[in-house]
Amino acid sequence: MMNRLNSKDPAIKRSAAAGYAFRHEIIDNDMNSVYLLADKRMYESKVSRRSS
DSSP states (O other), X not given: OHHHHXXXXXXXXXXXXXXXXXXXXXXXOOHXXXXXXXXXXXXXXXXXXXXX
């Protein structure tokens, strides 16, 4: 879908990324820590996709 949108209007480069984390992965169950773990994984995924 992103490729189709990007080809229709190449002036705007669209992309999407997602990260995930589960509450049980964090020792103190702090929701902010869960969010930060998911955010970290999202960026790691983006970096690995770019280097492939």
